[in-house]
Amino acid sequence: MLLTLRYQVSFSLLILFLFKAGPSVAQPLLLNKTISLTVTDMPVNAVLQKIGNQSGIRFSYDPDLISSKRKVTLKAVNRPLGEVLETILGNSGYAFREIGNQLVIYHKNSEPEMNRQEPTRQDQKIVLPVEKRAALPDTVIITRTDTIRLLRTDTLVKTETVIQHDTVRRTDTIYIERYKTQKSGRSNMPTFEKNSMRNQKFRENNGFYACLTYQQLIGKASFAASSSTFNELAQDMKDASSGASNYSVGALLGYDYLRFGIQSGISFTRLGETFDHSYTKQVGGYYKTDTVDQYYTVSGPDTSYYYVTDSSWVNIDYKKFAYKNPNTYRYLEIPVMAKFRIFQGKALELYGTGGIITSFLIGNKALYIKPDEEKSVEWIRSSQLKPLIFSFQAGAGAVYNFGGGLGFLIEATYRNQLSSQYKDYPLRKKFELLNIKTGIFVRL
Numbered sequence: 001m002l003l004t005l006r007y008q009v010s011f012s013l014l015i016l017f018l019f020k021a022g023p024s025v026a027q028p029l030l031l032n033k034t035i036s037l038t039v040t041d042m043p044v045n046a047v048l049q050k051i052g053n054q055s056g057i058r059f060s061y062d063p064d065l066i067s068s069k070r071k072v073t074l075k076a077v078n079r080p081l082g083e084v085l086e087t088i089l090g091n092s093g094y095a096f097r098e099i100g101n102q103l104v105i106y107h108k109n110s111e112p113e114m115n116r117q118e119p120t121r122q123d124q125k126i127v128l129p130v131e132k133r134a135a136l137p138d139t140v141i142i143t144r145t146d147t148i149r150l151l152r153t154d155t156l157v158k159t160e161t162v163i164q165h166d167t168v169r170r171t172d173t174i175y176i177e178r179y180k181t182q183k184s185g186r187s188n189m190p191t192f193e194k195n196s197m198r199n200q201k202f203r204e205n206n207g208f209y210a211c212l213t214y215q216q217l218i219g220k221a222s223f224a225a226s227s228s229t230f231n232e233l234a235q236d237m238k239d240a241s242s243g244a245s246n247y248s249v250g251a252l253l254g255y256d257y258l259r260f261g262i263q264s265g266i267s268f269t270r271l272g273e274t275f276d277h278s279y280t281k282q283v284g285g286y287y288k289t290d291t292v293d294q295y296y297t298v299s300g301p302d303t304s305y306y307y308v309t310d311s312s313w314v315n316i317d318y319k320k321f322a323y324k325n326p327n328t329y330r331y332l333e334i335p336v337m338a339k340f341r342i343f344q345g346k347a348l349e350l351y352g353t354g355g356i357i358t359s360f361l362i363g364n365k366a367l368y369i370k371p372d373e374e375k376s377v378e379w380i381r382s383s384q385l386k387p388l389i390f391s392f393q394a395g396a397g398a399v400y401n402f403g404g405g406l407g408f409l410i411e412a413t414y415r416n417q418l419s420s421q422y423k424d425y426p427l428r429k430k431f432e433l434l435n436i437k438t439g440i441f442v443r444l
Contacts, residue, residue, distance in 0.1 A: 051084070062106070206256050221273055233369060240277035263335075329385070329421070332362050334360075361385055384422060390417075408439070
């Protein structure tokens with residue numbers, strides 16, 4: 001009985017000793033850990049990182065307290081970490097605090113504030129530093145618990161549980177579509193927030209756009225006599241005129257909304273033809289008189305003779321006149337065109353177009369055949385041409401969107417002048433042309 005009581009007391013003392021000794025054995029000082037290190041002219045922060053990579057120790061410090069510009073040259077072989085850090089930092093005013101596998105470096109005069117968490121036992125304390133800087137988006141909480149379990153086999157078990165929580169914050173911006181309701185209860189077209197994704201998608205293929213264009217005009221003018229008297233003159237003008245290089249360059253401003261659009265602008269247009277005509281004109285001559293008949297009469301003692309003569313013109317010389325000139329008519333034009341989208345995809349759209357072009361005459365240099373017997377040639381004056389002409393145009397086009405508001409367009413259209421180009425001339429002249437337009441545009 002006495003032996004049993006003595007054994008129980010001894011066993012209780014052993015348990016108390018193990019509870020006291022356990023934490024000290026489980027938590028060796030990091031500063032006493034020996035390391036070997038060789039560095040040459042390396043910044044302090046790089047040296048600390050190299051020590052951490054080698055030893056597995058994480059350093060925590062305020063970058064404002066330790067200058068990264070300071071360079072360190074050191075060779076240490078199996079030296080305690082504390083001595084190595086004092087050599088590296090070069091300032092005895094630094095102190096250290098161990099938290100698990102983390103070593104906090106701070107000034108003695110400015111010891112960091114700590115959050116203290118009461119563990120399960122009185123002699124166990126977990127100390128975490130409080131960052132002075134603004135909290136990062138990710139919050140990490142580390143909880144360490146030492147649990148001592150006493151089993152019947154008298155085995156001391158130590159369990160360390162490390163729990164890491166990562167908090168990730170994700171913010172999604174949702175744009176709300178707002179509808180205006182009419183009194184009748186029917187809704188108008190929706191209006192979107194300015195920066196919403198749907199509004200940006202709408203503006204990719206709608207809204208205002210500016211475009212630079214070039215048109216190649218293929219074809220020539222047609223001539224028609226105002227009366228049958230001038231049919232021969234009309235034929236001469238047709239024979240004298242051949243095709244020429246007609247073109248137009250300009251800028252457009254347009255607006256698209258869903259399937260419909262409208263555009264206008266200003267352009268410089270060159271129309272004309274190659275004029276090639278020649279004729280022969282008589283120069284000099286005289287009248288030749290011939291006697292075609294004669295007779296006489298007798299009156300008393302006298303006889304009178306009478307002659308019948310005929311005169312004809314004899315040419316002295318003929319002169320040939322030949323003219324060849326590129327006739328040009330320069331116009332400043334303002335088109336007003338409507339647009340209807342037949343197909344609209346993400347990158348490609350097809351549309352039909354039509355409208356009126358107003359042309360203002362700004363200059364000309366051209367020859368024409370005068371309506372006289374000789375059919376002579378003369379320079380036409382601006383006063384003989386109409387200063388304003390309207391033309392009808394219709395056709396189809398395609399647009400390819402590069403993205404970012406940029407795009408390329410191509411059109412094929414038919415163009416016909418609605419009135420004659422001449423103002424005071426017995427012929428009607430109109431240009432009928434096939435237009436091939438290309439352009440680069442940007443959405444505003």
